[in-house]
Amino acid sequence: MKRHFVTIKDIARELNISVATVSRAMRDTYDVNQETRQLVLKKAQELNYKPNFNATGLVKNSSHNIGVVLPTITNYYFSTVITGIQEVAYKKGYNIVLYITNDSAEREMDILNELSLGNMDGLLVCVSSDSRQNDHFEQIIADGIPIVFFDRVAHDIKASKIMQDDYHGAYQAVEHLIQQGYKKIAHIAGPAGLLFTERRMEGFLAAMKDHRLPVKKEWIIHSGFSRDFGEKDALQLLQSRTRPDAIFAVNDRKAIGAMLALKKKNIRIGKQIGIIGFTNDPMCEIISPSLTTVEEPALEIGRKSCEFLLNHINKKHFQVQELTLPTKLIVRESTMRG
């Protein structure tokens, strides 16, 4: 249990020099003799010295921890984003510590009021789908803790934001459907109130309008993000007076749910009803027919978010900035009429 650590003092004692000099040597400041420096480094190695981050953090007033607050990690998009975050954080010597909200606004609140959060150098957050109030973020920002939002961003908060190009991705998706000859296009969307959901909706509507296609209210359904909701939404669409001949889903999971539901009803995906998703989850290639989708730059979003945050943390002055990364249409079988 009790472990004893080698400190800078031990090195100083063994070398008969002051702790100040050892500290200088470790940090390679200008005012230390290179010879003594080598001596110190050698001795440090020999004693297996590891710096104590609590001590450095205490004087420098930083923890080298950045908090990542997100709804879940058990899906392709989020786990990939985290991988990107971790990659750049690790390189710069920062730890990332995870906070999972389970997509619950209540839990999100709890987490943001958490003690430990105050000890983060900065925060990367993707808001939960049912959080409407944003006061808790305001509070954190007021406390002076840098925040970068990614993917699902809070509307009204003045903070840096990184998203994929949801509008154009959606536009391109719908245009692809239209080019394939589908005309009666439905959209199964996410919960209302989330910016990226709205942007995809706008892209959908714009593409329909530009191609002079009618949009029926009953072809637009708002619900949750999971596969189950995709199934339900698809079944609901089948009930509508005029049945759509294509579905644009807000994400791949819902698209896959819809496919599963339609397959059960013996509807031939592509031929009878075309389907397109969003994300490019590996599942797209596994399901049959394979799912056409819009690829999101998840890894890059993770990397860039973290880079932004580290800039915010280390720069004296930082501008709030927004970044939109491009998406890419990936055509597969689910939108093939042939």
Added chain:
Amino acid sequence: MKRHFVTIKDIARELNISVATVSRAMRDTYDVNQETRQLVLKKAQELNYKPNFNATGLVKNSSHNIGVVLPTITNYYFSTVITGIQEVAYKKGYNIVLYITNDSAEREMDILNELSLGNMDGLLVCVSSDSRQNDHFEQIIADGIPIVFFDRVAHDIKASKIMQDDYHGAYQAVEHLIQQGYKKIAHIAGPAGLLFTERRMEGFLAAMKDHRLPVKKEWIIHSGFSRDFGEKDALQLLQSRTRPDAIFAVNDRKAIGAMLALKKKNIRIGKQIGIIGFTNDPMCEIISPSLTTVEEPALEIGRKSCEFLLNHINKKHFQVQELTLPTKLIVRESTMRG
């Protein structure tokens, strides 16, 4: 950039009491008057005081951080394990900080020699598939940092280990194939040298032996864990002199790779060749035909690992212990001959 924090001293000054008393009040020790305690708590709330973990950590010699070292997080099993870990860690006030090895022994070494690791209160690790040398773990253990291994454990290390019941899971899987009438059963395994791979192999061999079925060398293939390897292995099996009529894959991803390859060759899964996987990845339900598999208790493994580690960290004396959690056969279409 510069943020000013409310400290215990501020509270003491405003209340005209000593820092020691404030500290006592915050920790609710026995030797503090309940009235003054309430006063302190009220003032703390009022000033929005947040304890500084660097300071407490420095005197208590702990960081309340536990490191999680694992190959990747972008798959179902690992992301679920992490969710379990995070769940209990959060409850106990510990942060989890992620280290991703990308399944490379070299990177694993780098990470374990990392400075920041020395500042973890404990480690949860799942070794990378190509790591043979375990000296770096010995070193950490010698440093007195508690370690718990999960899933992929290092053979020879004396440390606590948590795994699913790979042997019986495999046995049950193969027995299920046999009961379905398959006789020529192949096993596409993981890389040799990993304990759980070997255990699944043993389960496979035992079931075959108990049912007096022959095992051909060419029906056993060792390779990587990814879908690509599953495809390759399946194609290789098709080349063998006597073609197997069923495949037991070491995990779902390989099983799915194999299915995809066989489907491309117009082989009817189930009828001509039965396939069973391991993990119960959500993809099993998505692919067609759906994939029979052995469910792993991923969430529970995450939870238990973390509980073990926290015990190790907080108990004065701890016994190294090993825990094996049960698996569960989940029958779907890929092993239906009818």
Added chain:
DNA sequence: AAAGACTTCGAGAACGTTCTCGCTGATATA
């Protein structure tokens, strides 16, 4: 009334670093 026990609190050291200031001795400048 004296002694003991208990409650409540303060002073100050300690944790392992970094940082500021100033000192020493050597070298360069006048």
Added chain:
DNA sequence: TATATCAGCGAGAACGTTCTCGAAGTCTTT
């Protein structure tokens, strides 16, 4: 020779807590 410059280093404070020790006051016991 006297003075300025500079390289290299040490002493000690500071960061925000906890912890140990002891003191003051109150209450109980005899």
